[in-house]
Amino acid sequence: MSKVIRIGTRDSELALWQATTVQQKLDELGLNTQLVPVKSTGDLVLDKPLYELGITGIFTKTLDVALLKGDIDIAVHSMKDVPTQLPKGIVKAAVLERAATQDILVHLGTDFLKGKGTIATGSLRRKAQWLHRYPDHSVVDLRGNVNSRLLKLIENGWNGAIFAKAGLERIKLLPKDAVLLDWMTPAPAQGAMLIVGLEKEKEILAQIEPLNHHKTDICTSIEREFLRTLEGGCTAPIGALAEIKDQTVYFKGCLHSLDGQQQLETLKECTIELVKDFGKQCALEILENGGKALMESIKDELNTIH
Structure with a gap:
């Protein structure tokens, strides 16, 4: 009998749907699983806009703590809610095939x-x-x-x-x-589900790996690299979408001022063999064309709100 894999999840209907979907897929692989619902700060504090709370990963922090304490073995997230820098000791285990991005x-x-x-x-x-x-x-x-x-x-x-x-x-x-x-550029990794686990738990990571969808993993990695390079976290108006058609990756990224009046956009493509640093290159193009100054003004504006 293999070890029971405890699946941590937020307790909203959508989060439970996502975790149950992962549970079913792991059951099909012959693994034993158990759902462990947890309330996040983002679910508990509803009287303030997210950016006013000033916490990166507000929907993922509680599950990160549960993971590091050993209360759960893996956590399931909406990937767009996950900070681009995972906490020390926590790693990406699998990205499931993406649903609608719009x-x-x-x-x-x-x-x-x-x-x-x-x-x-x-x-x-x-x-x-x-x-x-x-x-x-x-x-x-x-x-x-x-x-x-x-x-x-x-x-x-x-x-x-x-x-x-x-x-x-x-x-x-x-x-x-x-x-x-369809004119709105989605959040980086929108429509994708991410499973994270502990870096030291090699056996569990190996058991989860078959759920990883290669194309979704590539596209969301590009989008999150774009976000990380712009230093947006969850608090800047940043959109990104990468799509693979045949052997070409098509990317659209944008940065807006908080009032929407200013818009910086990039449209680029590359072959799938050259995706290394592609998201970073797209972000650098935005930064060099006014994005650096715009990011600074966004941070200043948000700091005055805080």
Whole structure:
């Protein structure tokens, strides 16, 4: 009988769906598993925007601690929530095949798109990209799990709220009339699930490795390298998407000012054999073309908020 692998997860419906999916895949490999739900700071503190909390990895920190203390063996995350620098002793075990990468608008009618309106989101990236396209709109902060955010949209009567398509699809809450925001560049690694484990637990890492999806791993690594080079963490309006078609990697990355007025964008491609440092090269191009000054102003602005 092999050792039971304890799977740490946040306790929201979406996080439990993700962890259960991993559990089923590990069960198919003949492994024994157990789910261990944990509440994160990001789930407990709902009265402040994420950037005001000033903690990198707010949704992953509690699980990191549980992992390092030996309370769980692996943790399952939405990859876009994970800081680009993992804590010492914790490593990437596998990246599952990616779902939809796009953002979507859940709305109470779309007439407002032609005039003034109020949109809800807790993401600086979504806020900045929305204001870049709709400068006359207001954006209000929206926190909580997917279910509570949908409820708040209805209760507050806002015109719409922005969600990741993958999240709503996974728990079967995607409205039929939701608008696909194909013009919006997603968060780095959006739509992907990440499993992390302890570096010293070689046997467990080897057991998890078969779940790794090679193409998703390459694309998300490029996007996260782009994010890390820009020094965005979770607190700057940074979007990135890498896609592989045949043997070519196509990349789109962007950086916005907090008010959305300024936009820096890069579109690049390379062959799959030359992906080493590709995300870094794309980020350096942005930094050299005004991105360095823009990042400094974003940090200054966020510091005054804190």
